[in-house]
Amino acid sequence: MKKLKIILPFLILLVWQVLSFKKVLPSYKIPSPLEIIDALKTLIIVGLPSGYRLHGHALESLLRVGYGFVMATGLGVPLGIFMGWSKNFRQLITPLIEVVRPIPPLAWIPIAIIWLGIGIKSASFIIFLGAFFPILLNTVAGVLSVDPILIEASKTLGAKDKHILLKVLFPGAMPNIFTGLRIGMGIGWMTLVAAEFTGVKSGYGLGYLIMIARDVQRPDEIVAGMIVIGLIGYFLDGIFRLYEARVLKWR
Amino acid sequence: MKEPELEIVHLSKMFTSADGSSITALKDINLRVENGKFVSMIGPSGCGKTTLLRIIAGLEDSSEGKVLLDGEEINEPGHHVGLVFQEYALFPWRTVLENVEFGLEIKGISKKERRERALQYIITIGLEGFEDKYPKELSSGMKQRVGIARTLINKPKVLLMDEPFGSLDDQTRNNLQTHLLRIWAEAKKTILFVTHNIDEAIFLGQTIICLSPRPGTARKILKVDLNYPRDRTDLEFNRYRKELQDFFRTEMEWSVG
Numbered sequence: 001m002k003k004l005k006i007i008l009p010f011l012i013l014l015v016w017q018v019l020s021f022k023k024v025l026p027s028y029k030i031p032s033p034l035e036i037i038d039a040l041k042t043l044i045i046v047g048l049p050s051g052y053r054l055h056g057h058a059l060e061s062l063l064r065v066g067y068g069f070v071m072a073t074g075l076g077v078p079l080g081i082f083m084g085w086s087k088n089f090r091q092l093i094t095p096l097i098e099v100v101r102p103i104p105p106l107a108w109i110p111i112a113i114i115w116l117g118i119g120i121k122s123a124s125f126i127i128f129l130g131a132f133f134p135i136l137l138n139t140v141a142g143v144l145s146v147d148p149i150l151i152e153a154s155k156t157l158g159a160k161d162k163h164i165l166l167k168v169l170f171p172g173a174m175p176n177i178f179t180g181l182r183i184g185m186g187i188g189w190m191t192l193v194a195a196e197f198t199g200v201k202s203g204y205g206l207g208y209l210i211m212i213a214r215d216v217q218r219p220d221e222i223v224a225g226m227i228v229i230g231l232i233g234y235f236l237d238g239i240f241r242l243y244e245a246r247v248l249k250w251r
Numbered sequence: 252m253k254e255p256e257l258e259i260v261h262l263s264k265m266f267t268s269a270d271g272s273s274i275t276a277l278k279d280i281n282l283r284v285e286n287g288k289f290v291s292m293i294g295p296s297g298c299g300k301t302t303l304l305r306i307i308a309g310l311e312d313s314s315e316g317k318v319l320l321d322g323e324e325i326n327e328p329g330h331h332v333g334l335v336f337q338e339y340a341l342f343p344w345r346t347v348l349e350n351v352e353f354g355l356e357i358k359g360i361s362k363k364e365r366r367e368r369a370l371q372y373i374i375t376i377g378l379e380g381f382e383d384k385y386p387k388e389l390s391s392g393m394k395q396r397v398g399i400a401r402t403l404i405n406k407p408k409v410l411l412m413d414e415p416f417g418s419l420d421d422q423t424r425n426n427l428q429t430h431l432l433r434i435w436a437e438a439k440k441t442i443l444f445v446t447h448n449i450d451e452a453i454f455l456g457q458t459i460i461c462l463s464p465r466p467g468t469a470r471k472i473l474k475v476d477l478n479y480p481r482d483r484t485d486l487e488f489n490r491y492r493k494e495l496q497d498f499f500r501t502e503m504e505w506s507v508g
Contacts, residue, residue, distance in 0.1 A: 147340075149336060149338060149340045150340055150342060152310050152328070152334075152340070153334070153336060153340035153342075154342075154353070155309075155310065155327075155328040155329075156308050156309075156310070156328045156329075156330075156332065156333060156334040156402075157330060157333075157353055157354040157357060157401065157402070157405060158329055158330035158354055158357045158358065158405060159357050160357075163357050167353070167356070167357075168342070171342070171344045171345075172342075249385075250343055250344045250345075250385040250386075250387065251343075251387070
């Protein structure tokens with residue numbers, strides 16, 4: 001089983017390559033693995049447009065996601081803890097959130113451009129919207145999952161409201177907060193490409209790269225860009241999982 | 252005249268049930284517990300003993316009457332009245348050391364000092380070497396030791412214990428009872444110990460308060476004239492056991508053995 005897990009991706013690539021070679025899969029629709037590797041090399045060395053190399057695209061995208069994600073965390077976690085703590089506040093604000101939440105981040109693009117112009121601000125704002133709600137709602141769920149007896153125990157040990165928020169509810173909600181951060185990062189990263197399709201004018205960004213590759217009709221570079229997005233997303237989630245295992249070793 | 256440490260005056264508690272009718276959980280409880288006394292409180296489930304402890308701890312309001320500590324009314328929870336929970340209620344994300352030092356952290360005592368003091372208490376409860384373990388790594392008996400140390404470090408005037416050894420096996424329970432008596436002898440704390448176990452009530456308490464249910468009232472107060480450490484197989488011990496069993500048999504159907 002473990003061997004199969006390692007062999008399977010290679011097997012798929014092999015079959016894919018053979019099908020491409022036999023012209024079952026036409027390369028103008030689906031490029032072969034070897035063509036994609038070539039395109040990847042070109043993107044790394046030459047870049048697209050020429051001079052705009054892959055690491056530059058990746059860094060710019062990471063920066064945009066980073067901004068959006070940090071904002072979503074900075075706002076979502078404290079707000080979520082407060083919502084979990086105060087029933088009145090939660091009941092007051094929940095309808096508002098439930099109306100805004102179903103609006104897809106992409107539907108915000110036009111208004112984001114009017115508000116913030118084309119550029120990193122509007123792109124990060126779109127990513128923020130994608131990441132914010134999972135972080136917020138998981139934090140609320142985390143606070144609600146804290147056993148009330150722990151709050152009572154802390155009170156009998158002299159804790160006041162601020163201690164309860166910081167030393168009981170926040171650490172107690174941590175497992176759910178981490179779930180929210182991971183989902184938020186995943187959705188933020190997925191929103192990135194769409195945000196860059198419309199919200200970017202400078203020459204960097206993985207979504208922007210894919211768009212240029214489409215304009216110059218290079219499916220190999222389109223797919224190469226897609227794979228890079230997938231790999232970075234996988235890598236980011238891996239970092240979170242490692243960190244999560246360390247922080248939550250008490251579970 | 253010096254005020255008694257803990258005084259409960261005409262205390263009653265009413266709940267409103269789902270259909271809107273009023274249920275009396277506690278009715279006209281009057282108690283005086285002198286400084287440094289060990290009092291057992293015994294009664295079957297439903298007699299309101301947990302509710303009474305929660306009111307004394309300030310976690311719940313009474314409907315009538317009041318609780319006085321050194322003559323001052325208790326209205327909210329705080330570090331003067333410590334409560335040890337049956338479910339331990341340890342913070343699972345904190346190590347043994349971090350659990351024990353929680354109260355000092357709240358008071359803003361420096362990290363170095365609270366570490367030192369917490370370690371002393373960890374030694375007192377016999378958990379030296381376990382200070383960096385998380386609650387999930389401890390046995391039930393160890394967890395309750397941590398629960399006791401976490402409360403004691405605050406130096407509460409009164410220690411309330413809500414069936415703290417209720418879910419432990421007999422051997423561990425007996426061990427912890429002996430241990431608790433040693434801690435009490437050293438710290439000279441007022442302890443109010445709730446249990447539904449007759450044996451435990453006699454083994455620990457200088458005084459036993461018997462509660463009967465529906466509504467919860469203090470029906471009998473018994474002084475235990477036995478020297479510590481007490482012997483469970485002692486003839487005198489058995490006399491108290493019989494007296495309590497007879498009392499509860501005539502009072503109600505006594506469901507716990």
